Amino acid sequence: MVNLADVAHRAHVSKMTVSRVINHPEKVSEEVKAAVLSAIDAVGYQPNRMAQALVNHQNYVIEFLVLEDVVTVEPNYAILLLQIADLLNQKGYTLEISTHIKANKRIDGVIVSGWRADDLPALEALSVPVVLYGESPLDHDMPYVDVDNRQGTALATQHLIQAGYDKIIYVGLTVDLPFAQERERGYLDTMAANHKVSRVYTVDNHSRAAEQLIFNLQTHLPANTGVVCATDRIALGVVRALNRQNGIPEKYGVVGFDGVFIDQITSPQLTTIRQPFAQIAHALVDNLFVQLHNGELGMQRLAPDVIIRDTTRH
Amino acid sequence: MVNLADVAHRAHVSKMTVSRVINHPEKVSEEVKAAVLSAIDAVGYQPNRMAQALVNHQNYVIEFLVLEDVVTVEPNYAILLLQIADLLNQKGYTLEISTHIKANKRIDGVIVSGWRADDLPALEALSVPVVLYGESPLDHDMPYVDVDNRQGTALATQHLIQAGYDKIIYVGLTVDLPFAQERERGYLDTMAANHKVSRVYTVDNHSRAAEQLIFNLQTHLPANTGVVCATDRIALGVVRALNRQNGIPEKYGVVGFDGVFIDQITSPQLTTIRQPFAQIAHALVDNLFVQLHNGELGMQRLAPDVIIRDTTRH
Incomplete structure (x- = not known):
C-alpha cells in the first residue's frame, strides 16, 4: 500500500508538505504543487475521495434535482435516474438526489428534472454547471437535453x-x-x-x-x-x-x-x-461534463422512435 | 465570516494545530482535540463537509441501492427514494444512488430496494449498517422495514x-x-x-x-x-x-x-x-440511524390501509 511517505520521498519534500498540497493547495507554490502531484501520480498514491476533492476543488458528486411533487411519481425521471447513476459511477462520480434547489452545496454539477418555468431563475443563479431534462423556454438560455x-x-x-x-x-x-x-x-x-x-x-x-x-x-x-x-x-x-x-x-x-x-x-x-432514455441519460451526463471542462453543448434534441403496436392499424 | 485563525485564537493554539485536528485527528492529543473542537463550536466555525467527515470519520452520505433491473421501473422504489432524500437532507445527510453493491465506498449506511435472496450475502458482508426495504428471509437475519x-x-x-x-x-x-x-x-x-x-x-x-x-x-x-x-x-x-x-x-x-x-x-x-410509504421512508432512515449509534431496531412491519374504491361493493 503506497502511502504519504512514499509520495514525500519521491517528491523530495516532507510529509507535511504533501499533506499541505492535499489540504491547502492555495498555500503552496505552483512549483511544489506540481512536483507533489507528479509524485502522487508516479507512485500511484490514491488520496481518498475527500482528499482528492480538496486537491482538485472537485467533489466527484453530481446532483439529480427532482422538482416534481414527491407524491406524483413520474416514471420518466425514475428510469433516467438509475441510468445516470450507472454512468456516473463508471466515471468515479456519485449521484446525489435532492428535491429542493440549494446553493453552496458541495457538488460539481446539477441535472434537473420536473422543473417549472419559475424554478429557472434559481437554477441559473447556481455557481455550478446545470443541465435541464426538458426543453428550456426561449427567454432562459439554459443547456438542456430532451427528446425532439x-x-x-x-x-x-x-x-x-x-x-x-x-x-x-x-x-x-x-x-x-x-x-x-x-x-x-x-x-x-x-x-x-x-x-x-x-x-x-x-x-x-x-x-x-x-x-x-x-x-x-x-x-x-x-x-x-x-x-x-x-x-x-x-x-x-x-x-x-x-x-x-x-x-x-x-x-x-x-x-x-x-x-x-x-x-x-x-x-x-x-x-x-x-x-x-438511454441516449438522454448519456447526453445529460455528457452535457454536464463538457460544461465542467469549460465547454458548451447547449441544447440537444434527440430523435424518438415510433413503436407501432395494437392501437393503430399496421 | 469566521475562519481558521479565529478558532486558533480562541483555542490558544496555532492555525496548523487547528488544521491538524481537522485533518489528522489521530495525531493530536485528546486534550488539544477537545479544546479545538470546543473553540470551533464557540466561534461558530463551519468546516466544510469533507473536513467534518475527516474529523468525525463520517461521510454524511447514505446510499440507496436499487438492485432491480434498470429497465423495470417500479413505482414503489421511486416514491420512497424522494421521501428518503428529503428526510436525509433535513438531517444534513445526502442520498447517493447506486445500482451495484460495492464495498469500501465512502458512505455511512445503505438502504436497499429490489434485492433478491442471492444479493443478501454480499449485503451482509458490507462494513456499514444496512437496512432492507422488504422482509428478509428467515435464514438471513438482516434489519428490514416493510409493510405488514x-x-x-x-x-x-x-x-x-x-x-x-x-x-x-x-x-x-x-x-x-x-x-x-x-x-x-x-x-x-x-x-x-x-x-x-x-x-x-x-x-x-x-x-x-x-x-x-x-x-x-x-x-x-x-x-x-x-x-x-x-x-x-x-x-x-x-x-x-x-x-x-x-x-x-x-x-x-x-x-x-x-x-x-x-x-x-x-x-x-x-x-x-x-x-x-411516508412511514416506511421514516422507518428506513430511523432504522439506519439507530444502527449508526450502535443500537438495533431489527425488523419493522408497518400497518397498511384498505382503500375502498370502485372495484368492490361498499
Missing part, C-alpha cells in the same frame, strides 16, 4: 395518416411548457403539410381527464379518426374511452408519447413515440 | 367477505420471496379462520399474465367471486379481464396491493391495500 418533441408528434401524425385514418385530432396538455408547445407544433405542422384540418383539445395529464374528454366528444368523432396524444397517460384514457365499443384500431387509432411504464400496462398494447 | 404484508392480504380478504362475495380466490406471485409468501399467508389464514375454501393461483408480476389467467379461468369463476391480488399490477390485469362484461363490482370484486401509481391510472378506480 416536435419530431415525435410529427411521426405520430404521419403514422396515423399513412395508416389511413381520415380525421386526425390532437389531445394535448394544458401545461404551458416548451415541450408541450413543441409536441402540439409537430402535430399542427404535419397536418398543414398534408392539407388537413387540425383540431386541438387540451387536458390535464390524467388518464381520467382524457377519458372524460373523449366521452364528451364522442358524438363528434366519426369512424376512422386518429388521435395523437401528448403523453401515454392521456393515451391510456383515450384508449379506455374508445375501446369500450371495441373500436380500436379499426374505427379509431391512438398514438401515445413517452414509452415508459404506462405503455407496458395498457391493453391493447399502445402504439407510442418512445423517448430514447 | 400478511396483515394487508388479511384485510383484503376480510373486506371481500364483509362485502358479501361468496367465493374468494387469490392471485399471487410466482416469485419466492418472503413478502410474497406473507401475502399468500394472510389470505390463507383469513380464509381458514372464516371456514372458507382457499384457491391460490400464481402469475408473474405482469398485468397481461394476470389477464390471461382470469380469461382462462373464467368458466370456473361463478358470479359473486372476490379476487385478492398480490399486487396492483396483477389487479390491473384481473380488472381488465373481468370488466369486459361490466362485471365489477356487482358480479366480481377485486382488491390490489401497494397503492402507488398503478392504482391511480386504473379504471374503474382500484380498491387496494396501500403501503404507508
Whole structure:
C-alpha cells in the first residue's frame, strides 16, 4: 500500500508538505504543487475521495434535482435516474438526489428534472454547471437535453395518416411548457403539410381527464379518426374511452408519447413515440461534463422512435 | 465570516494545530482535540463537509441501492427514494444512488430496494449498517422495514367477505420471496379462520399474465367471486379481464396491493391495500440511524390501509 511517505520521498519534500498540497493547495507554490502531484501520480498514491476533492476543488458528486411533487411519481425521471447513476459511477462520480434547489452545496454539477418555468431563475443563479431534462423556454438560455418533441408528434401524425385514418385530432396538455408547445407544433405542422384540418383539445395529464374528454366528444368523432396524444397517460384514457365499443384500431387509432411504464400496462398494447432514455441519460451526463471542462453543448434534441403496436392499424 | 485563525485564537493554539485536528485527528492529543473542537463550536466555525467527515470519520452520505433491473421501473422504489432524500437532507445527510453493491465506498449506511435472496450475502458482508426495504428471509437475519404484508392480504380478504362475495380466490406471485409468501399467508389464514375454501393461483408480476389467467379461468369463476391480488399490477390485469362484461363490482370484486401509481391510472378506480410509504421512508432512515449509534431496531412491519374504491361493493 503506497502511502504519504512514499509520495514525500519521491517528491523530495516532507510529509507535511504533501499533506499541505492535499489540504491547502492555495498555500503552496505552483512549483511544489506540481512536483507533489507528479509524485502522487508516479507512485500511484490514491488520496481518498475527500482528499482528492480538496486537491482538485472537485467533489466527484453530481446532483439529480427532482422538482416534481414527491407524491406524483413520474416514471420518466425514475428510469433516467438509475441510468445516470450507472454512468456516473463508471466515471468515479456519485449521484446525489435532492428535491429542493440549494446553493453552496458541495457538488460539481446539477441535472434537473420536473422543473417549472419559475424554478429557472434559481437554477441559473447556481455557481455550478446545470443541465435541464426538458426543453428550456426561449427567454432562459439554459443547456438542456430532451427528446425532439416536435419530431415525435410529427411521426405520430404521419403514422396515423399513412395508416389511413381520415380525421386526425390532437389531445394535448394544458401545461404551458416548451415541450408541450413543441409536441402540439409537430402535430399542427404535419397536418398543414398534408392539407388537413387540425383540431386541438387540451387536458390535464390524467388518464381520467382524457377519458372524460373523449366521452364528451364522442358524438363528434366519426369512424376512422386518429388521435395523437401528448403523453401515454392521456393515451391510456383515450384508449379506455374508445375501446369500450371495441373500436380500436379499426374505427379509431391512438398514438401515445413517452414509452415508459404506462405503455407496458395498457391493453391493447399502445402504439407510442418512445423517448430514447438511454441516449438522454448519456447526453445529460455528457452535457454536464463538457460544461465542467469549460465547454458548451447547449441544447440537444434527440430523435424518438415510433413503436407501432395494437392501437393503430399496421 | 469566521475562519481558521479565529478558532486558533480562541483555542490558544496555532492555525496548523487547528488544521491538524481537522485533518489528522489521530495525531493530536485528546486534550488539544477537545479544546479545538470546543473553540470551533464557540466561534461558530463551519468546516466544510469533507473536513467534518475527516474529523468525525463520517461521510454524511447514505446510499440507496436499487438492485432491480434498470429497465423495470417500479413505482414503489421511486416514491420512497424522494421521501428518503428529503428526510436525509433535513438531517444534513445526502442520498447517493447506486445500482451495484460495492464495498469500501465512502458512505455511512445503505438502504436497499429490489434485492433478491442471492444479493443478501454480499449485503451482509458490507462494513456499514444496512437496512432492507422488504422482509428478509428467515435464514438471513438482516434489519428490514416493510409493510405488514400478511396483515394487508388479511384485510383484503376480510373486506371481500364483509362485502358479501361468496367465493374468494387469490392471485399471487410466482416469485419466492418472503413478502410474497406473507401475502399468500394472510389470505390463507383469513380464509381458514372464516371456514372458507382457499384457491391460490400464481402469475408473474405482469398485468397481461394476470389477464390471461382470469380469461382462462373464467368458466370456473361463478358470479359473486372476490379476487385478492398480490399486487396492483396483477389487479390491473384481473380488472381488465373481468370488466369486459361490466362485471365489477356487482358480479366480481377485486382488491390490489401497494397503492402507488398503478392504482391511480386504473379504471374503474382500484380498491387496494396501500403501503404507508411516508412511514416506511421514516422507518428506513430511523432504522439506519439507530444502527449508526450502535443500537438495533431489527425488523419493522408497518400497518397498511384498505382503500375502498370502485372495484368492490361498499
